[in-house]
Amino acid sequence: MATTPGNLFIVSAPSGAGKSSLIKALLDNHNNENHPIQVSVSHTTRAPRPGEIDGVHYHFVSKEEFEALIKEEAFFEWAQAFDNYYGTAKKNITETLQHGIDVFLDIEWQGARQVKALLPETNTIFIAPPSKEELRKRLSGRQQDSEEVINKRMASAVSEISHYHEFDYIIVNDDFETALSELESIVCSHRLRKAKQLIRLKGLFEGLLDD
C-alpha cells in the first residue's frame, strides 16, 4: 500500500497496563475534524454480549463467513482463541487511512507482528506497567479472585510483556496523564512526518515557492 494521509497505530499491552483507558481518553480528547482518529472494529465469531452492537464493538460473523474471509485473504491478521476467531479486515482500514483518518488497532503482539510485516509503515506502541508489584495490584484489584487466578493473569501478562522489544515505542503507564500525553505526542509527531506533510501541505509549498 502506498503512503496514505492517515497513520496506522497498533497499541499492545498486558492486561492491567491501562491500554483501553488510554485509547479511550485519546479518542475522547483529540478526535477533532482536523485530525480524526478511529479505533478499528474487529471481526469475530463469538456471540455478542449484552449491549454489544454489530459494527460498533465488533463485526459479528458466522464461523463459515469468517473462514471464507480467511480464504479471500481479507484479514491483515487473525487468530483463534477459545474456539472463536478474531480478525482485522484489510478493506476498512485501508479506506479509512486513505481518507486521512488515523486508525488505532488494539491487538496483541502476534497480530502486531503480522500487520507490521504486511504494512511496514505501521507504528507499534507497547504500554507497560510501572512495576511487577503495581501490575499484581491492578490484576488483583478488580474482584476478589483466588491466588491461583491472579497468578494465571500474571503469567499471561508477563508473557505479553516479554515481547516489549518488538515495538517501535514503549510507554510506561505509571501516571495516567503523563502516559496519555506521551501517546498523544507519538500520534502528533507522525502527522508531522514529511511523507504525510507533503500530502497535506502541497498547496502551501507551491505557494511559497511560486515566483
Added chain:
Amino acid sequence: MATTPGNLFIVSAPSGAGKSSLIKALLDNHNNENHPIQVSVSHTTRAPRPGEIDGVHYHFVSKEEFEALIKEEAFFEWAQAFDNYYGTAKKNITETLQHGIDVFLDIEWQGARQVKALLPETNTIFIAPPSKEELRKRLSGRQQDSEEVINKRMASAVSEISHYHEFDYIIVNDDFETALSELESIVCSHRLRKAKQLIRLKGLFEGLLDD
C-alpha cells in the same frame, strides 16, 4: 556512533519562520532534570559582538585554529560565509548525547545534509512560514528597509524553503503555541522510541520479567 541515550535534532528554517523563538521556548519550558535539552554551541572565526560570550553563544577561534580543526575532521559540518567559518564540532555533541541529553542544532539545509550523512539517527525538522504574504510581512516588519533589501531576504528565504522535502518533519509556524506543541511532540516521541527506552528502562523490564 552507536545509539546514544540522547537524541540529536536539527532545526532549519528560512529567516522569518520563527525558528529561534521556538527553540528558545522549547528550552525554557521543557529543560527539566528528567529530560535535559541543550542547543549546540557552534565554532566561528567571526569576532564576538557586544554581549556575546565565548563558549555560550559561540566558541570563538582564530582562522588558523578553525582550519586546523577542519584538517583533524573535528566537525560534523562547517561552512564559510562572508569570509568567516562556522562549524559544528563532533566531540561536544557526541559526549552530550552519551550523557542522555538531547541536543538541538540550529543550522541550514547544507549542514543538515552533512550531519545526517554522518549520523543517520539525527532527526531533522523544517519550520515553514504559513504563507508567502506572511513571510514577506515578517521579513519587512523588522525595520524600515528598502524594497530591494526585502526582496533579497525573500529570495534567500525561498531558496532555503526549496529544500523542505529533505527533512524528516515539517512544522508550519502559523500559530506559535501550536507550532511549539508540535515541536515538543517530536522531541517527546523520540524519547519513547524503543532504542532509547531499552537503555532507560532496562531495570524495569528485568524486574517485570524476573521469575
